[in-house]
Amino acid sequence: MKAGLEALQTRxxxxxxxxxxxxxxxxxPDHYGATFQLAxxxxxxxxxxxxxxxxxxxxxxxxSHQDTETAASARAHLAGDAGASEAVTMQAGLDALYKRHDxxxxxxxxxxxxxxxPTHYGATFQLAxxxxxxxxxxxxxxxxxxxLQMAEASKxxxxxxxxxxxxxxxx
Numbered sequence: 478m479k480a481g482l483e484a485l486q487t488r489x490x491x492x493x494x495x496x497x498x499x500x501x502x503x504x505x506p507d508h509y510g511a512t513f514q515l516a517x518x519x520x521x522x523x524x525x526x527x528x529x530x531x532x533x534x535x536x537x538x539x540x541s542h543q544d545t546e547t548a549a550s551a552r553a554h555l556a557g558d559a560g561a562s563e564a565v566t567m568q569a570g571l572d573a574l575y576k577r578h579d580x581x582x583x584x585x586x587x588x589x590x591x592x593x594x595p596t597h598y599g600a601t602f603q604l605a606x607x608x609x610x611x612x613x614x615x616x617x618x619x620x621x622x623x624x625l626q627m628a629e630a631s632k633x634x635x636x637x638x639x640x641x642x643x644x645x646x647x648x
Contacts, residue, residue: 481514486585491522509538513547517606520554529555563597566590570603580611598627602636609643618644 481497484490498515501508505562532551539548550565570586573579587604590597601624608617621643628637 478508478511478514481511481518485514485518485521486589489521491518494518495522507538509542516551516554517643522632525557530536550564563590567597567600567603570600570607574603574607574610583607584611594638598631601627602640606641607642 478497478501481494481501484497485494495515495518497520498518501511502515505511512531513535516528516535519525519528519531530573532554535551536548536555536578539545539551546565546568553565555645566586566589570583570590573586574583584604584607586609590600591604594600601620605617605624607619608614608620621640625637625640627645628640
């Protein structure tokens, strides 16, 4: 499972991830995470027709676990609704960062949002924050610089002040 996630989210290699998630599902056909991630990997590889039955399975699995967030994400993928999918990915990042204190997962989720929408205001701010939490301040700095420009352009004084404060703090 871990190898598949690394292939998909870190190396952006959906084909390797597909093979890894299929191995997990050979041993545990109803593995919740592997089903979801295989669907995501197939979609990332441009194989939406193969991903569709897995997204349908995920809706049923998520509903049976009362996991409304995952069910909504799977439905968004089925509908081809990138906006809804973006919102679900954003929420997953927020949950990872603020509820589970998992900065690595949060970073991965916010990067997914920014891959599809490089000027996403919230994802830019949250990725910079998550990188800081993870101790990757040098990597966060260009995002804080971008955030400052975005905040000033939209006259968001509070966010601009936060970005300025971060940029003036010592690493």
